[in-house]
Amino acid sequence: MGTNENQGAVMLRAVMADDLPLFFEHQLDPEAAWMAAFGAAGMRDWGEFSARWTRALNDDTRITRTIMWNGEVAGNVSSFMLFGDPAVGYWLGREYWGKGIATRALAAFLEVVTVRPLYARAAQDNIGSLRVLAKCRFVICGEDKGFATARGGETEEYVLRLG
């Protein structure tokens, strides 16, 4: 993917209720849901999505931030417990891909979430996400496979660790 790296200003802020319909649209995108593969990707029902997000935002074990790019809501980044370890995940609306936004948003988030080691998982063919993690100094520490809802089948993933 050709990038015009570091275009525009990236910042994180607290999630606001008005962000949720945008996040809902982002995760409905079939290509994005395929990339992300696991988790709650591709939730079709707004009621279920907003209930899940409302619970997550009230969950003390999670930290979530809205990613702003040039004053626009570009996506979100969050930390949560995954298989007993603290982990990170992120999602951008497709129109925001390829501008270096995820790399800068994750780097900023790593100053908010300081627990180490910190883990991430990505489907082995999610080249963009693996690159974002590598640029933020995550290293591959294992492999796993599981049922990926968005793909309707078993998918191999890498486990990555920072610190």
Ligand SMILES: CC(C)(COP(=O)(O)OP(=O)(O)OC[C@H]1O[C@@H](n2cnc3c(N)ncnc32)[C@H](O)[C@@H]1OP(=O)(O)O)[C@@H](O)C(=O)NCCC(=O)NCCS
């Ligand atoms: C994965 C995702 C977050 C990448 O966001 P992004 O802002 O486009 O990433 P960046 O612009 O910071 O790119 C970082 C690097 O990855 C590369 N990259 C990004 N997307 C890529 C793709 N689809 N294929 C190949 N390389 C890609 C960029 O070229 C850049 O590499 P470089 O610095 O060597 O030039 C975004 O595509 C997304 O939200 N996808 C859907 C949800 C998802 O997969 N979340 C992660 C779940 S593990």
